[in-house]
Amino acid sequence: MTTNVATEYEQRKATVDGDAAKIVFDRHFALESFKQAMPPGSPLPPETIERIHRRGHLDLARYCMAYALAVENAPDTPEQAAFLACIRRIRDAAGEMVSAADSLADQIVRHKNETGMPEHIREHALSRLASALHGRFLVPGHEGAYLSALLPKPIDNPFAGNRMIHGLTDCAAVYNEASDIIAEYREGVIDDQSGGTRKRGMRTGNRSNRGRQAFIRDLADIYQQVTSNAPKAPNNNGKSGPFVRFVTHVFAAMAKQDLVLLDRYAVQPPSAHVIRTALGGP
Structure with missing residues (x-):
């Protein structure tokens, strides 16, 4: 039965x-x-x-x-669970990082608008965090361009609404890339162990x-x-x-x-x- x-x-x-x-x-x-x-x-x-x-x-x-x-x-299959769980953790962590960094940048802008003075503590903190993330890519002799890319600065766009860009903005790219990886994996396009490509786990329109x-x-x-x-x-x-x-x-x-x-x-x-x-x- x-x-x-x-x-x-x-x-x-x-x-x-x-x-x-x-x-x-x-x-x-x-x-x-x-x-x-x-x-x-x-x-x-x-x-x-x-x-x-x-x-x-x-x-x-x-x-x-x-x-x-x-x-x-919906639960993942055991095959998917470990991989997708890791990618989701990376995605979510990247999203949290850029959201928190954006909040610090907004505080910098608000402080300057309200007082007319820069907010050095938050600017320095964002610069240090960005340097910790990107420091190994520093090329000797190009320190100026490197620091310029990491320092918080206003977005050069009249429609940006006084928002700032900072050295942790790249975390948003990590979030987007992780989301794409999850979507592509769910579509089932992966490398076969034999060296070719195959549709793994692809769901057809007629599946039960x-x-x-x-x-x-x-x-x-x-x-x-x-x-x-x-x-x-x-x-x-x-x-x-x-x-x-x-x-x-x-x-x-x-x-x-x-x-x-x-x-x-x-x-x-x-x-x-x-x-x-x-x-x-x-």
Whole structure:
């Protein structure tokens, strides 16, 4: 006998705070999502808008938040865990460094604006920290250019708003590079041990994912409640139907949210075939 264990998404759905979910996935998101079910250029009917306000927005926001949290917290495989954990620690540490250094630079600017005097203690601290980070790259005879690159100084841009650049700014590049490494690894492009390249762990659009299928089924339920139309994903030579457009918009909008989604594949819009399979079709 097979036990049907609840997915991470289904477990999250039971605990999601509806009010918080509605802040992240707001009213505009809900209206735009259901508008995809309308013919191009057609407005939402008043009764549909009323159902969105009464319950549709809340349910849609809860489902989306639960799925986002399930994806965000999805455990890595043992093979990925050590590598990705290390890269994430580097990324997060770099982000903390540049954020703290930016705060010091902002304090320097604020002190000068308020007093008209330089703030030597913070300037000296930033210079020392930058030298500790980059000191081994000092080339004898080029000390002037080296120190100039490390000293805190205003950004030479009239739109910079009196912000400063400093020798720890490069930590932002480390953060960005670490984020790219994580994304590329998640895509599965790595060197094979035999010397060639292969797609390792690449997830196809048709792979089985119980959490995503449960999410699509919940989208189908709320779609039918709000629009009074049955959700369908017909095989019609590439033309997407109303429900497919609705699901595609929800996934695409989720991917743009300010959430730490390491598995970007999980929020890529599913194909009509995947949606049809989730609905129980062939």
